[in-house]
Amino acid sequence: MRWTRFEHEGAAVYGIVEEDTVEAVEGTPFGEHRRTGVRHPLAGITWLPPVVPPTFYCVGLNYAEHVLMEAKLRGKEPVLPDKPDVGYRAPSALIGHQAPIVLPPDATERVEYEGELACVVGRTAKRLTRDDALACLLGFTIGNDVSERSWQARDRTLWRAKNTDTFKPMGPWIETSFDLDAALTRVRVNGRQAIEFRTTRMIFGVIDYLVEITRYITLQPGDILWMGTEGHADPIRAGDTVDVEITGIGTLSNPVIAAED
Numbered sequence: 001m002r003w004t005r006f007e008h009e010g011a012a013v014y015g016i017v018e019e020d021t022v023e024a025v026e027g028t029p030f031g032e033h034r035r036t037g038v039r040h041p042l043a044g045i046t047w048l049p050p051v052v053p054p055t056f057y058c059v060g061l062n063y064a065e066h067v068l069m070e071a072k073l074r075g076k077e078p079v080l081p082d083k084p085d086v087g088y089r090a091p092s093a094l095i096g097h098q099a100p101i102v103l104p105p106d107a108t109e110r111v112e113y114e115g116e117l118a119c120v121v122g123r124t125a126k127r128l129t130r131d132d133a134l135a136c137l138l139g140f141t142i143g144n145d146v147s148e149r150s151w152q153a154r155d156r157t158l159w160r161a162k163n164t165d166t167f168k169p170m171g172p173w174i175e176t177s178f179d180l181d182a183a184l185t186r187v188r189v190n191g192r193q194a195i196e197f198r199t200t201r202m203i204f205g206v207i208d209y210l211v212e213i214t215r216y217i218t219l220q221p222g223d224i225l226w227m228g229t230e231g232h233a234d235p236i237r238a239g240d241t242v243d244v245e246i247t248g249i250g251t252l253s254n255p256v257i258a259a260e261d
Contacts, residue, residue: 143244
């Protein structure tokens with residue numbers, strides 16, 4: 001099943017995607033819900049992030065090639081993480097499929113994409129084990145962790161480099177039936193493939209992180225966890241379109257525009 005959120009009669013509603021239509025749903029995928037029978041063509045809807053998370057968890061430096069390439073560019077020795085390490089992002093930065101990534105007027109030319117697998121928690125979870133960890137998930141979606149690298153290098157925290165408005169596209173939907181082991185992640189800029197990697201080629205996998213987080217923190221329905229990226233991205237500029245595809249889920253597509261002065 002594919003769950004999404006979209007604008008319907010001026011409000012945000014959940015829907016179930018089937019072929020080229022979406023059926024509006026009363027309620028949410030995290031509790032009671034009812035199918036309404038009201039369908040809309042996908043081509044005509046305004047997509048929203050498929051969930052607004054209570055907590056937005058993220059993973060950094062979780063693919064070895066990404067760590068090695070970034071260290072080389074900085075002239076430093078690479079240091080691979082020796083344990084799952086979790087960070088946070090701002091839910092206010094989230095936008096949906098087809099919504100524009102807006103480049104601030106003072107951003108440098110070092111704004112880059114990062115195509116990521118995103119896990120969506122479906123139920124309250126604490127002290128998960130390796131055997132039951134995946135059962136807490138509703139499903140998976142796609143994220144683009146847009147990053148302003150000059151700000152990332154200068155600021156003491158990542159408050160604007162990672163969390164500027166529109167810097168976290170996510171969608172287009174939550175896929176509840178997904179073969180993680182078979183998945184490939186591909187990023188295309190203006191139709192040209194820039195990066196491809198096996199989605200599971202992580203230093204620490206989804207289960208590792210779910211077990212580690214729930215040793216200390218209770219996961220809530222709707223929480224999301226972005227799993228990091230592979231490779232080295234090229235800068236994006238106004239006029240570009242960035243597509244992040246994960247096989248078995250779909251494609252998240254967003255144009256890039258410059259902010260109005």
